[in-house]
Amino acid sequence: MKIAFVGKGGSGKTTLSSLFIRHLAASGAPVVAVDADINQHLGAALGLEETEAAALPAMGERLPLIKDYLRGSNPRIASAETMIKTTPPGEGSRLLRVDETNPVYDACARLVELDGGVVRLMVTGPFTEADVGVACYHSKTGAVELCLNHLVDGPGEYVVVDMTAGSDSFASGLFTRFDITFLVAEPTRKGVSVYRQYKEHARDFGVTLKVVGNKVQNQDDIDFLRAEAGDDLLVTVGHSDWVRAMEKGRPPRFEALEEANRHSLRALRTATDATYGLRDWERYTRQMVHFHLKNAVGWGNARTGTDLAEQVDPGFVLGESPLATA
Numbered sequence: 001m002k003i004a005f006v007g008k009g010g011s012g013k014t015t016l017s018s019l020f021i022r023h024l025a026a027s028g029a030p031v032v033a034v035d036a037d038i039n040q041h042l043g044a045a046l047g048l049e050e051t052e053a054a055a056l057p058a059m060g061e062r063l064p065l066i067k068d069y070l071r072g073s074n075p076r077i078a079s080a081e082t083m084i085k086t087t088p089p090g091e092g093s094r095l096l097r098v099d100e101t102n103p104v105y106d107a108c109a110r111l112v113e114l115d116g117g118v119v120r121l122m123v124t125g126p127f128t129e130a131d132v133g134v135a136c137y138h139s140k141t142g143a144v145e146l147c148l149n150h151l152v153d154g155p156g157e158y159v160v161v162d163m164t165a166g167s168d169s170f171a172s173g174l175f176t177r178f179d180i181t182f183l184v185a186e187p188t189r190k191g192v193s194v195y196r197q198y199k200e201h202a203r204d205f206g207v208t209l210k211v212v213g214n215k216v217q218n219q220d221d222i223d224f225l226r227a228e229a230g231d232d233l234l235v236t237v238g239h240s241d242w243v244r245a246m247e248k249g250r251p252p253r254f255e256a257l258e259e260a261n262r263h264s265l266r267a268l269r270t271a272t273d274a275t276y277g278l279r280d281w282e283r284y285t286r287q288m289v290h291f292h293l294k295n296a297v298g299w300g301n302a303r304t305g306t307d308l309a310e311q312v313d314p315g316f317v318l319g320e321s322p323l324a325t326a
Helices: 013-026 050-054 059-071 103-108 138-149 189-205 219-232 241-247 259-278 281-304
Strands: 002-007 031-035 109-114 117-123 158-162 180-185 209-213 233-236
Touching (some): 002 013, 002 189, 013 031, 013 109, 013 117, 013 158, 013 241, 013 259, 059 103, 138 158, 180 219, 189 209, 189 219, 209 219, 209 259, 219 233, 233 259
Parallel strands (some): 002 158, 031 117, 031 158, 180 209
Antiparallel strands (some): 109 117
């Protein structure tokens, strides 16, 4: 299952995504965690030292390797250089699976041991001084989008992506790549403004969106979020001594997390697992192609000197058993 955590900066989405990752790992589930935020904090939230987090291999810097591997023997893709972030798979493409060994994971993922389990952690890489004035952060998240386009996952497998703050993911089709999106919102007008934005942009794409209220102190906070988000409000999370200790670099064992917050994490997993029955691989593939053609016309054809529409395999449908039909 593919899960996104989104929200405005400072909402606590990285903290909540790290708690959810720990919760899944503690059950023994295979997990790939991806830090796609411009501020790279997921590694630290999962217990890495600052130097360890800084040493994680950046996906954006290994994009040529990622493209070359995923291209495989797809005859519709002339070269890895002509692949862009939205390039869809077709017959001959290599696909990624959550619980396997492959060159992309070898180059871009590192195993992180958590009490109760192990996860693969991948990071887009930070926005550096060298990028200022010459690059867009979407060039970093492009590696994530390309991998998700070629990812096949099943029930009981989880890919958790800590997204960049705000609604930046709407600059591409990345927001449609998930089974469920958890929007972390504080009980303030600013806190719910990103929810309204996300809800509006995602309305026509079948995005499953649930709100996680964070930093909730009392019933009035809950009532405010319920009035703003209605049935989209799934759970709320309040103060956590466990999280405060974790932020100080001294987290107790995960089993010591407060029961109320453990209950919220169980609710997130239940909501995630429930979306498996809603999967529509044909729509998923169709949306992938839609955004690829849109990006091709907007900038991709000019950038690559190629008609990128030719990369689309009209008979291919991504799925747990990918189909190519005449």
